[in-house]
Amino acid sequence: MNKRRISLPVQILMALILGIAVGLVCFFTGMADFTTSYLKPFGTIFVNLLKFIVVPVVLLSMIDGIVSMDDMKKVGSVGVKTMAYFLVTTAVACVIGLIFANIFNSAGLFPTLSLEEGAVWDKPTTANFMDTLIGIFPSNMWDAFVRADMLQVIVIALFLGGAILAAGEKGHLCRDMVSSANEVINRxxxxxxxxxxxxxxxxxxxxxxxQGAEILGHLALVLLCAYLGYAVHALLVYSLSARAFAGMNPIRFFQGASAAMIFAFTSTSSAATLPVSKECAAELGADDDIASFVLPLGATVNMDGTAIYQCVATVFLATCAGVHLSMGQMATIVVTATLASIGTAGVSGAGMIMLAMVLTAMGIDVNLIMIIYGVDRLFDMGRTCLNVTGDIACSVCVTKWERDKAEKSAGAAK
Structure with a gap:
């Protein structure tokens, strides 16, 4: 008899519930050291494996996606549409995050917390946009791989993919090698x-x-604020864009994307969710070559959840420090958080680094970041889920735009 196998999303959900239960038992029985010594190492091994696979997955899947299009004009067309979608939705996410943060702050719901004594956070060296722009272009390809600088890896993939297409017949061997290597990495x-x-x-x-119930109790309202922003953005922006641009029922969209959303929520890594995202995008009707281009790009530059988190966290930490933010400063947060989100790597916890960049730009003490550092994973779960949902929505919308463009071109040619 064939045994019915439990699906991976269900396994992950069961593991999540069991982990919370075991954690609570260990917390209330004073056995937290047991989880640190004997459970966390296995989690660390898993995270290390994710980090190990991120660079080759992004590099090879992007190059394979580019060369599979067989047309540089299509690469440019898809790239422009993708970046426009990401920039607009990220800016909207910042506005939503600020609206909810200010509602909670005006209602006096943000508690005043003090910085833990002795807590230190390494401040980022710069928040200068031009320095960030220069840093996108690598001077050493291998160094970008070693440091897992995802923006540089994407630039390398774009250049190599474009070069393979430009080489024509002479580039076929490289194309076959990339396709083969991409299949191996996917397995x-x-x-x-x-x-x-x-x-x-x-x-x-x-x-x-x-961390226990104490930290969750202190930061419950801040978490609630962020998750309300996540939910509103997903229900309004993504469902409306799926309906308006792809003609897709929002319920159908969220059903198709649910597996990737669950995996992203538990893994907190957009890059690690790429294979699941590809399957979901294909189920929703996205073209494979477009999804292979949009999804890896989105895993690095589409960070709507991170943008909402940064805005909520910035207002909260400013309140803790007794700083009142003006409308001009709010606008600065939108711009800075949008740019910072675009530079966020699609790996677990990367949003904290970008939050440090936003706080520096706003002149807020970066050491205050330690107030929410302990529960960052709880923020990270929701924001990663939202990020991945946006990637899938973009791939569906761009597919529809490209199909409409192709139909118009075919009609004009008749």
Whole structure:
């Protein structure tokens, strides 16, 4: 008899619930050290595997997506539409985040917290846009791979993919090598993903056991504010764009994207969710070559959830520091958070680094970031889920735009 296998999303959800339960038991029985010594190491191994696979997945899948289009004009067309979609939705996300943060702040719902004594955060060296722009272009390809600088990796993929297309017949060997290597990496990625229930269980048990109900109690309102922003953005922006641009029922869209949303919520890594996102995008009707281009790009530059988180966290930390933000400063937050979100790597916890950049730009003490650092993973779960949902929505919309463009071109040619 064939045994019915439990699906991976269900396994992950069960691991999440079990991890929380075990963490609470360990917290209330004073056994938090047990989770740190014997459970967290397995979670760390899983996270290390995710970090190990991120660079080759993004590099190879993007190059393969570019060369599979067989047309530089299509690459440019898809790229412009994709970036326009990401920039607009990220700016809207910032506005939504600021609206909810100010509502909570005006109602006096943000508690006043004090910085933990001795807490230190390494401040970013710069928030200068031009320095960031220069840093996007690598001077050493291998150094970009070693440091996992995802923006540089994307630039490398764009250049190599474009060069392979430009080489024509002489570039066929490179094209075949990329396609083969991408398939191998995808199989390796599937194996690593199959281990995700173990990673989710061990990491959640450790987080809950060490942080406990005390931190969750202090920051419950801030978490609620952020998650309200996440929910409103998903329901309004993504469902409306799916309906308006792709003619898709919002319920159908969220059903099709649910597997990737669950995996992103538990893994907190947009890049690690790429294989699941591709399957969801294909189920929703996105073209494979467009999804192979849009999804890896979105895993690095589309950070709507991160933008909402940065805005909420900035207002909250400013309140903790007794700083009143003016409308001009709010506008600065929108611009800075949008640019910072575009530079956020699609790996777990990267949003904290970008938050430090936003706080520096606003002149707020970066050491205050330690107030929410302990529960960043709880923020990260929601914002990563939203980021991945946006990537899938973009791939569906761009596919529809490209199909409409192709139909118009075909009609004009008759």
């Amino acid at each position: 390796l990625m599937e194996f690593i993903i199959s281990l995700s229930p173990i990673g989710v269980f061990t990491m959640m048990a450790w987080v809950v056991a060490t």
